[in-house]
Amino acid sequence: MCSAKSNSYNFSLKAFYQTFLFLFLLSTLPIFSQGVGQYPVQVSTVVLPNPPMYLSAYSGVETDKLSVTLLNRDTQQSSLQVKLRMRIYCSQGQEISSRAESLYTPITLEGGIPLRLSMSDLAAYFRTENLRIAGSLPQGKLPVGHTRFCFEVLEYYTGRLLSSQGCGSAFIVLQTPPLLQQPSHGSLLTDDPTGGILFRWSPQHSVGLERVQYEFILKEMFDTQQSAELGFAHGVEVYRTHTTATSLLYGMMQPPLIAGKRYVWQVRAFTDPISGTPLAFENNGQSRVFTFDIDYPCQAPQPIIATAHTNGIHLTWDASPHPSASYHLSYRRKDFSSTWHQAVTTSNSYTISNLTPRANYEYKVGISCTNKTNDIHYGTVAYIAYNPDDSETSSATTQTKVKECGKSTPNNISNTEPKETLWAGDVIYAGDFTITLSTVQGSNGRFTGEGKVHVPYLSGIGMSVYFSDISINTDNQLIEGKIHTVYDESRGTIIDLDAFDHGGTTTPAQGVLVPSYKFDFALTDVTRIHNDPLTNSLSFYDATGSRVGNYELTGTAPSFP
Template sequence: MHLSIGKRILFTLLLLPLWAAAQINHPVMVNVQLNPPYSLYLSDYAAPDVQRMQVHILLKDLTESNYKCRLRVTIEGIGITIQNRTGFYVTPFLINGGEMVTLSGADLAPYFDPRNLVVQGLDNSFTKNGAKLPEGIYRFTVEVIDYNRNTVISNAGSAMVASFLSYPPIINLPMANAKVDAMDPQNVLFQWMPRHTASVNAAFNVVYKFRLVELVPQDRDPNDAMRSLRPIYENIVQQTSLVYGPGEPALTPGNNYAVQVQAIEADGKDMFINDGFSEVVKFTYGEKCSVPQQIVAAFAGRNELKISWVATVSQQGFTVRYREAGNQPSQWYEETSYTPQVTISGLKPGRQYEYQVKAQCMWGYGDYSAIQSFSMPNETLSEGDFVCGKNAGDQKITNTNNIEQLSIQDTIFAADFKVILTTVSGSNGRFSGTGQVMVPLLGFLDLPVTFSNIRVNTDKRMYAGVIELAQSSHAEVKQNLDNAINNLFSKLDTMLASGDPKQLFLIDAAEMMSEIDKMKGWDDLDQATKDQLGELQEKLKELQTYQAQYPDMSPQEQQSVGQKLGSDLKKLAADAKTAFEMAKQKLKDLLNIYKLALDVLVKDRAQLDSSGYHQKKVAFEQYLKAVNPVAQVKTTSSDSTVVLLQQVEELPAESLDLSTVAAIKDYLDALYQKNESTLIRILHDNKDESTDKEVIKQLKVDGKPATDVIASDAVKTDKDGTVKKVSVSILSLIAEILEKY
């Protein structure tokens, strides 16, 4: 190929710089080393704790020493050039002939400071984002410059990096729009797959921010809900899964939720696309308990309404709410039931009532049914209806028309207490049998009762006779437990008396462990004794192993292991027996103190003027007549707070002055004291030790459970003081119950 003279000259001029550069023999050699993971943040290349960038410098002139130098760093990408400013101040570094110098970390920090850089191809966001490069491929070039003359004295050492953002995680469980089973206790597994582990970002410390929101309303866009709603649960975890258990906020069966996971670099650096946010996944937690069907209401007797419905297998309990209907309906009242029916009492004749029913399944409540209504027959109210805490002697029942028959599961009323019959005999108004009394002031606690030859009218109200608390079989259960444990200890003592290991084969370890399992299921056994019996069970397991391996043991092993096992069994049995006896004594002391405290309270209440309540009631009724003479005050209606407030609502507005408020307060105080006395009397007359224990569980003495405070030592050292404390505790519990009721 022949080139013209002009073209030769041009070609030579183009090649000359390259040839000249290749021929320059620089006194300093530079080599640049970049170590993964490659970061988009310039500050990471000068971080003191890691060496992501190392600059190796060699001065070839052996005669030079303490030669002052500085660097010039250039970073080049597609359309981007970043270079050190000319002449910015930096401390020089010294090199000696023949010695290799390596700069990294803090040595390079001034050269990556944004204030010392000239940036081309990027806007101001570069410095605002902490000197962060866009993702891409970059070449880092380093040159050594004479510190005094500001001339280049080295080759241009360079290295290439490719740094890209990682994708955020993908949520695997639950799947989008899936239904998650509602469990009891709550247990939902959330799991996601990280997508940065195959990139250089895997070397960074990454955590995950978990967010869960409830979709309100149910059809709300999950992405909008995640952006705008406060999460019901938020947590940062290092693992790629999270178990949402009973300790976390409860999820509502049938409701929709959305979940999102964000991958975060621990130091807050932007390493992920979309700031590390995964897609939002919507799911449904279980399903709502179904609404009861075929709801029917029927008149069940004077002032009573029976509501029944058809239940499903999964429905375990029910709540019925009702209210008086009208232009201004009253507040809702609730009744609970564990059977598909409920009888509501205390309703007003001639009034219309609205009611709804909802069911409770294992995973929670469902919705209420549609509102239905029922009109009560127009009858004349008589004294004794819907009374809160009234004693049998505080009211006069005028209806003495005897009811012909009563059956098991029928409900009769003694004062304001519902009595569900468990056995019944008799006819024509005279009946005997047993039942369960529902005490509203005790949170509808069931107490066993007996009755003989009581008189019941057609309103299913007892108007003569006595219903007494029954002595339950608790003493028999307690005696059976006592005998079983003592028999267990006696059996072990007899078999281990000789100390001969061969006697161990007389013990049926499996049977004894089974007996202990049954004992540990009894509520009368305290935790300390259960723990001791548990240790005895473990030793019996060792005995089973010994019996199985005995033929393969040497005579010495048979003797030594057997003797130790026998000794351990005797000691554990003795310890368990001691713990059992101490528990019985502590329980006995506790029950005695509780009964003494009730004796004190009963005596205190006996000193009160029993006629004070009736006087204040009559005074209040007379006051109502005086301030509202045109109204017919229902003096025979009831002592309930509900009826009281209804009467007050009928008063003219101008009569609601301080005198009215004082009269109401005076009457309410008297009603409260009467209810309090009624409850103390019920607790005092109770003969069922298991019921006493249930009440004691709720007592707080000096802010602590009574079972922890009242120990045998405390009873012996300050019996009167302990009784006084328990009395205060009982009154506090009663006040709490009356507040709720």
């Protein structure tokens, strides 16, 4: 009986201690429960917008995109020595976690006092040697998309879990490369070394504006049929430089650009790792590529060399290198004419004909490199006194040539190289005759057209001519073919004056004489001459039919042939 009571007593005592231990453990269970908010430490994680894409950026101290706040809520243990466990969940399934075996600096949490951990405090958890990465992260770069940064608190020495996960989310994005602005794609520019070419671009990235640098690259394209991208890939580099500005003035200190060439340029945005957290850009920070062409200079020709001849004033100048250049000549009498006479040529010379001797003429030469009529750049106005008697074809020379009227000019031309092209306004030479072309067709030395010949035997008088399939050499000399004068008897501009000069005799004096006629009016605009046999005079009319002047003849012939 006693033995049975003793066993019963021992059983009851054992049950009491078990019950007490159970109740004690039950009272402490909420502190270590896995339920949310039942751990002694509370974790809050904050991730600001546009966090860095590279993990290495989080191991520095210059970024403030991530912070963790810890609060010790355990009233029974006022001070805790803890460490963190970090997990990063990427949008493409990669998971990054801190290594438990790594050594971290203990974090002391005082009861009831929140502790904020900045990136300088968290940097050790992002170092490469302290990370375990599940999945592929080339160059330690987080993928674009939604990313969660989660932290848990562990007791420092035992590794016991003291908090639930505190997570912060952000969207990882690539920064946008710069946007090229000037010169625009496909521009046509004139290389002006004094003013230079201004290149401009605008930043498109949203963070790190003060730390971004730009690499400017300029290349020459050889195949203008290629796309801009291929032209840049295969082009020859002309100039490269780095700058923190968003513009670049390309001037005399840079390699010269060549007229007629096409160039392609690009700007790359980047951050120097030494200067701070690197930024990840789309397309490695490279902008689009733009092309531009360097046009030939289109400047008014200077100087203009003017020479007076019996057949007019011959103007010459240096040809422009622009392939589309055309020259616009304007001239007028300086004394009373207010109307500018116009002429256009693609050659670098022109002869102004039908001028009044011993009169002063103003002239200017402009250039146009487009098809726009208002896009003409004129040089300065100059003037010349037209005195053909003082020119190289003087009156004495004319007398000599008159004596040889009808004599064949020996063909001593040795140059047989064909002229490639001729243009209206050009001058060709047939023996002693100078022909100014009004219309011309053909190429490679064979030409057909019309013009005006200046006859040295008739004091340089101009006569209309035409020619067909003649051969011209590179000295503008006729080497084969015939040039024919145009005579229209009904127009009356060419008449026989022998009857007046020789008293109406049917047998004129032997030889060729050069009569001298003096008029008190200009013959420049005369288009028709009328003979009046009753008054024995000639009347001169202009293109409008108005009479310019009248001249009385001294001969006695009753009529003209």
